[in-house]
Amino acid sequence: MNVLFEQIGRVVVAKLNRPSALNALNTETMYELISKLEKFDKSPSVGCIIITGSENIFCAGADIKEMASKNFSQMFEEDYFGYWEVFSKIKTPIIAAVSGYALGGGCELAMMCDTILASENAVFGQPEIKLGVIPGIGGTQRLTSLVGKSKAMDIILSGRNIEAKEAENIGLASKIISQNNFLNNVIKYAQNIANYSKTALIASKEAINQSLECSLKDGIVFERRVFHSLFNTQDQKEGMDAFLEKRIANFNSIYQPIKK
Ligand code: CAA
Numbered sequence: 001m002n003v004l005f006e007q008i009g010r011v012v013v014a015k016l017n018r019p020s021a022l023n024a025l026n027t028e029t030m031y032e033l034i035s036k037l038e039k040f041d042k043s044p045s046v047g048c049i050i051i052t053g054s055e056n057i058f059c060a061g062a063d064i065k066e067m068a069s070k071n072f073s074q075m076f077e078e079d080y081f082g083y084w085e086v087f088s089k090i091k092t093p094i095i096a097a098v099s100g101y102a103l104g105g106g107c108e109l110a111m112m113c114d115t116i117l118a119s120e121n122a123v124f125g126q127p128e129i130k131l132g133v134i135p136g137i138g139g140t141q142r143l144t145s146l147v148g149k150s151k152a153m154d155i156i157l158s159g160r161n162i163e164a165k166e167a168e169n170i171g172l173a174s175k176i177i178s179q180n181n182f183l184n185n186v187i188k189y190a191q192n193i194a195n196y197s198k199t200a201l202i203a204s205k206e207a208i209n210q211s212l213e214c215s216l217k218d219g220i221v222f223e224r225r226v227f228h229s230l231f232n233t234q235d236q237k238e239g240m241d242a243f244l245e246k247r248i249a250n251f252n253s254i255y256q257p258i259k260k
Pocket of ligand 1: 139
């Protein structure tokens, strides 16, 4: 198995598991990861997903051994990397827990997630320029929207490595977490998120992502309409009742019909 899955409470941990290739993403790994995530996405018992690797390697990128001998027609006809678009349709929040190298497709996988938590030893980079190519799983687009044009040019044109501190400073990683007990601390962070209303989590993710696709004016209307729609959920009643009754809210699944 190229990816190991474990559900801990409402959190699913997906661990890349190709140590001999430094967790490089071949086609098999891509299908294995995405098809399983699609199933967890539909489960009301899953509120948050973590993608991680080992302590020293998150992922060394797309599998160079798989790609090296391909020609244009093969890449084009297979729409190589095209299936990654399914990953970005997953509605459940996804956290990238990056320890060690996240290079090329590894950095792109982390950026496809909703937020990146970096261990102190995390190293990011888009080294494709050194291979005579460019990023192919969204790196030129997502890195630019995360860190701005000038910094994205610097990183992609130089192919240089970015240490955790710099990744945090430029907004690539949302925060650095101590290397000691890293994954357990990310799981705790994810459990907190996973216990909120899944409907509200999905709505938050959708509204934030919408901001990248439309004008501020349209985005604000979109947000307000989604906000209105949440008043037809049991979780909104529970969340606000719990506040007024000074107790902790007990949110339910998205599939529970609204109580009268
Ligand atoms: N694909 C396939 N195999 C890879 C790989 C990759 N991306 N990265 C490492 N490996 C393999 C190596 O070939 C080696 O295998 P063998 O034992 O069979 O020789 C094994 O993993 C160990 O690698 P190293 O000996 O190089 O390990 P290291 O500790 O000395 O260096 C590293 C670690 C700095 C991460 C180095 O392996 C490296 O630079 N890897 C390539 C990084 C890279 O260029 N990534 C971009 C790939 S292209 C891409 O991702 C395109 C895109 O947009 C999607």
